[in-house]
Structure formats: C-alpha cells, structure tokens
Amino acid sequence: MRKDENGKEKQVNITGRTIWAAVLIINVILILIKLFNVFYFNRPFGEEFDYTYFMSLFPIFFLFAVTASSEKEKSES
Numbered sequence: 293m294r295k296d297e298n299g300k301e302k303q304v305n306i307t308g309r310t311i312w313a314a315v316l317i318i319n320v321i322l323i324l325i326k327l328f329n330v331f332y333f334n335r336p337f338g339e340e341f342d343y344t345y346f347m348s349l350f351p352i353f354f355l356f357a358v359t360a361s362s363e364k365e366k367s368e369s
Contacts, residue, residue, distance in 0.1 A: 308359045315355050322348050 311355045311359045318351050
C-alpha cells in the first residue's frame, strides 16, 4: 500500500507486463556488462558467460513466481 497526497492508502497495481519489463531490463544490463568485459578487457567470450546467465536465472524465476501469484489473486477476485 502507498499513501496518496491526502494521506489515504491506495493500492499500487503491479502487472505482469511491468514485472517482465523489469526482467528484460535486468537481462539487458547483464548482457551489456558481459560485452563490456569481452571487448574492453579482451577476455574470451565463454570464460564467465555461464556464471552471468546462471545468476540471471534467480531474478527470472523469482519474478515468474511473483507474476504467477499476482495473476492468480487477480483472477480469483
């Protein structure tokens, strides 16, 4: 809940589209970091590529679970 200008609480709507936009932004940032490492430090492409994507799986699965629960609540009400 968030308070508006009158001090009343109002519900903040977080849709599945918003959550998956956040997932896309997270993954684009990770890809840009990896490409920066590849081109600037002249590292081979596969050296830490697997670790980067392994770490990106955690926010994806977390956001998938949040999306599923919010959509389930929305369909029940």
